[in-house]
Structure formats: C-alpha cells, structure tokens
Amino acid sequence: MNFEFSDEQNMLREQAQTFLRAECPPQAVRQVLDGDAPFDRALWQKVVDMGWTATAIPEAYDGLGLSYLELSVIAEELGRALAPIPFSSSVYLATEAILMAGSEAQKTAWLPKLAAGAVIGCLAAAETSGQASAAKLAVRYEDGKLSGSKRPVADGDVADLAVVMATSESGPVLCLTDLNQAGVARTAIKTLDPSRSHAEIHFDQAAAEVLGGLGEGWDLLQALYDRAAVLFAWEQVGGSETALEMAKDYSLGRFAFGRPIATYQAIKHKLAQAYVKNTLARGNCYYGAWALSTDAEDLPIAAASARVSATQAYYYASKENIQTHGGMGFTWEFDCQFPYRRSKLLAVNIGSEAIWQEKLIAAIEAQRAA
C-alpha cells in the first residue's frame, strides 16, 4: 500500500503554496469581499497561466492530461488560500460535466477554451429553497431552447458557459448553453460570502445543447456531484487548516490572566478537536482522490465520506477560530470571517450535509446489496 502523494505531486504542492502565498494573501480575499469586482481577475489569469484550469483535461483537448491527484493538490491549496476565483465552478463542475458527458464535438468546442481559461464555466442547478429534485425542475428545455430561472448560480455572473439542469418532454436533461447570448439575463445576488460571486440567471428561449442523453440529466448531475464532491472536500480541508492555523497562531500571542490563552485546556482541546476533524476529513479525501483518479466503483461512497467529514471539519474549525480570537474574531478587520463565510458557501454549493449523509448510506446499501 502506498497511500501518499508522489514526490512530483508534493513538488506541485510546494509550488502552489509558494505561488498562492505571494499572489493570494488574505488581502486579496478582502479586496473581493469589500470591493465591486466579482472575483480576482489578476489571480485568475495567473492561475490559468500556471495551467491549473487545464490540469485534468486530456492533452487531446489542449489539457495537461494530469490526474485527479494533481487536481486534488491544487484544490486543497486553493481552499487553504480561500482563493476568490471561480475555479470550483469552472473546473470541478463545468469542465468535469463536459469531460464526463460531452459529445466529441462538445469536448472539442469547449475543453480547449476551458483549459486556456478563455471561457469560465459554471453549473446552474438550483431553483428553489430546499433540496432539489428532478420532479420539481421548472427550467425547461425544448427544441434547442432553454426557458426559466436558476438561482443561485455560483459565479453565474462572470461565467461564459453554463451547464444547466433542466426538464424536458423526455425527462430531466443537462444542457450546455453559452451565457453570452440574447436569451440570457443575469443579475448578481448578495450572499453570505461576497468573496465569491453568485447570480440569478434567466433564460428566455436561450439556445442550448443537450449534454449526455435526454432523460439522463438527473443521474448525470448526481454522478457529476460525486466527482466534484472530492475536489470540494479538498478545498474544505485546506480552508479548515487555515482556520486552525489562524487560531493556533493567535492563541500563542494573546494573553489573559498573565498567560497565553494557548495554555488553557479549553483552547487547546478546542484546537485539538479541530485537528482531529481535519485529519479524519483528510483521510477520507485521500480515499476520494484515489477513487476519482482510478474511476473506482466506490466513488459514491468515497466522495460522500470526504464531503460529509470535510463539511463538518470546516464548520467547526471556522467557528471556533472566531471564538478563539474573542472580540477580535468578530470584527470585519480581522480575517476570521473569511473561512467562516467560505465554509458555508462550500457546504451548500453542491448540496448540504444531510443530503450527502443520505447519499453515503444509500451508496453503502447499494454496494452491500450487489
């Protein structure tokens, strides 16, 4: 057994860390959070230039043809840096959807552009509050046209291409649509995490193509979520570690009652708990990365395990980081708010904890029944 990243992959990690420390310090997150720009364009361009958007795209489509292990490394580091860019939407969701279900023509048309960052992709799945279901879909695909509204769409205001979950005469369908066309209207919406933008997208007879088969859309979406969940979980673990590091650093320098607060067991045990949760999540993420990179049959189990444990770890670490900072942690000026906001964004973006807990047990049942 060799349950570790290779030397090359670890080198990629070091490279990514050095790059992100320089190009994506907390100040970069703050600028997007506070400012009007929907994302950090300069950082995005540099990430593209590093080839990260091309990581898992085969060379035939101008990608780097690397594995999901490399993409996992990058995801963790982007999560650690809380990068304010549409990477998860474009890479883990839109690119993956096309890789998974696209026709040869669709792959040829879009993958090189996604790889080169010339196009930003997003996934438009949600419509209402609460868990979505195929039966409730209102956005409709008919004769090559989409109609209806999607909300919220992460990065929907800045994307050029959307993978859209719709319903049709023949059942649920995933569609591919160019967002820069007359039949598409977008409005930015305010969210808990303004360091990543969201939009409502309204389709009015917008031209769209079917991705995968008519009627297969719902199952494809679930399969897409399983793949993305592993990468989301890596971002979550990276973010949790940032929160834990921030808390530890602060506790060492903050004095109360003549001692660093790091000497109080209430604080030590809190941070030890965060470490334990992060480590369990990381273990599950390794399993997820392996399953994703080998197309393993137990990907649904691996993905859901990573997702559930990483969601829990990030919530805990990010809230207890604020708590460890006392009043300072509650100020806008301190950075504790970034992981707390981002943890929630990542937690609901591809379906919340309860949904993944249910998926996990259902996948285990299915495996045992087989």
Next chain:
Amino acid sequence: MDFNDTAQEAAFREEVKTWLTTNIPSNSELENLDYIQRAKLWQKRKYDAGWACIRWPKAHGGRDASAIEQVIFNQEEAKFDTPDGIFSIGQGMCAPTMMTWATDEQNERFMPPLASGEEVWCQLFSEPAGGSDLAALRTKAVKDGDDWVVNGQKIWTSGAHYSDYGVLVLRTDPDLPKHQGLTYFFLDMKSPGIDIKPIRQISGGANFNEVYFNDVRIPDAQRLGAVGQGWQVALTTLMNERASIGGGGGGVNFNSVFELAKTVDLGDRPAIEDPSVRRKLADWYVQESGLKFTGYRSMTALSKGEIPGPENSIGKLVGAPKQQDMANFALDLLDQAGIIWDEAHSVNAGMFQATYMASPGLRIAGGTDEIMANIIAERVLGMPQDIRVDKGIPFSEVPTATK
C-alpha cells in the same frame, strides 16, 4: 407548584394587555424613524404611562412592581414586535450598579431619564488587553483636585456612539495587585477628550466602538464605591449582565426552524417529515424548554427576594452556540439557496443568514463560552481556579504578551 397566575396576577396581566394593545406604536408612527428613534419613542410612551422599568422604585422612574409583575409585563410585551435593544445595557446593568453604589441624589437625577429612554447608557469595561481578563485593564485615572484625569482606551463598547452616559472601571494604582488597583466611575459620554471610533462587525453593522480617552476629566463625585474597590463594584454589573443578556432571545429559535422545515424539502418530502430533522428539532426544543423552566425557577427565587446565582450563566452558554448551530442547520435546510443573503430573495428576509453571522458575537459578548463554563465550574460546582500567575503581585509585574 403551578404555572397559573394568581387572581391578582391575572388582573395585572389584563391591565398590561389592555394598555399594550392600545399603545403599541403603529407602523405609520414608526415609518420614518431610525431604530434609535423608534426605541426611544416606545420607551418614552411606556415611561409616561408608568410602564417603564416597572421593578424600579417610583422615585427612580419605576412602578415599585414585583419581580413576577415584571415577568408578566415582559411576557406580554414580547407578544408584540416592539423596538428595543438600545436600553438593555443601561437599564439592565448600569442601573442596578448605580442603585447599589450611587447616592440617592445621583439616582434621582440619572435613573428617571434612563427609564424613559431619554438618556442612553453604555458599559466601558473591555480593553484591548483585558476582555475575559477584565481586571487586566490598563486605562489610567490619576487624581487631580476634585477630578480624575483619564487616559487610555476601551474597546467593544456597544452603543457608545449613541450613549449619553457610561460606566467604566479604571486603573488607579498599577503597583497594587490587579484587582485592588481598580476604581469604578460613571461619566458623561460628551466629556471633552473622548473619541469614539466605530468598529465594523463581521455581521455587517458597526454597533460596537473603540473609545479613546485623552485627558478626560471625571469628577470624583462620579466615583462608585471606594478608591480600589472597583472590582467589587464591577461584579455588581457583571452579575446583572448575565441576567440581561440571557439566552439571546432574538434571531433563530426552535419556532423559526420548525416553520422553515415545513416549507422546504429534504429528499422527496418536506424536511419536517425527515427523522433526522425531527431529532435535531427535538434536541433544540428540550434545550429551549429547559432554559425556560430554569428561568421560571429563578423567577420564583427572585419573587421570594433571593438573588439569582451564577447558575444563570447557563442561559448564555446554551443559548448562544444553539443559535449558531440552528442558523447553520437552517442554511443547510435551504440547501443551495442558503447562501443567498438578500432581503428580497432570502426566506424570512435573511434572518437565518443574519443569525449565522451574528451568533459568533453572542458566544463572546458578556463573557465567552469558556468563561461561562469556568464560572459554572468554579462558582457553582466549587471547583478550584486554575493555578494563577497574575495574583498577589503588583499589576505592573503581571506577564503580558510584551513582557
């Protein structure tokens, strides 16, 4: 044991109900007012009719009502959506301290306008170097004639920017052990030399402030307690803090999550039908009811003239993390839409998102979760304090981050 009003209490409740129904401000009255003006309008109306701070003595603007009557009034008032919040520190913490430690003349001057809401008070305790460790505060007061001259900085002062008066603890002797070198005062927030800078919170607003003191003069007559007795006076304020902060009644609670669970789906059915949701709701319900009935027990003690003990610290210790977890859970129930925080598009106008962002502050304000747990362990269970390195030595020799 029973929960019924006595005949006298029932009559009182009726009187309260009648008065509230006819006097609650209408929407049109409140329309063009900001939240401070709204709160002041309602407070003044209560005061003019004798319904403000009803437990206080009549001479101080109250009604000489009993603790139970106060509870009844609060229960009935809570049935309406009344503007409040800006008076809780002044009326709930500063006033009891003043009534215990100030002169009759001072209380006759200051309590009525505090009851009527015409004057707002704040609490200037925390400092950059002393939050949990309040007694580590450094802002200095030096005697000069009949005045004290104050220099230094307070932080996290809620409402300083709209307050008229404030209570504060100052270091009058840095060479004594930390608790002994403190003295307690109240002061006019418009005094020359005070500079108030709002601090923006992660929840968006800027309700707390940094308050800088540059040669601010406080008359010695505004000292509460003896020189060096500040810690003892401060404890009067802190003991009342837990009573006034309590469980953090507003924001997300069992009812709001219960109602939400009926309107959103989890799986292919309303979330409320999902056993995992039901179990979570049950857990939160028993916490809320446990707190409520524990509160009733305290009220009973109160009505018999007993002082509520530190066991009331559990209100905040349970209530604040509960709000955070419930808000987090509610956002999960909303699923992807949970991230939207926009009055127009969010369920309940964004109340769940607002609570997600505000609840971390509740776990810190008025004593952190960890300090509340220490209070329970040390003062309720009688367990020993941590080994202390800051006691029995001059304050100036206590280890800090820089020495």
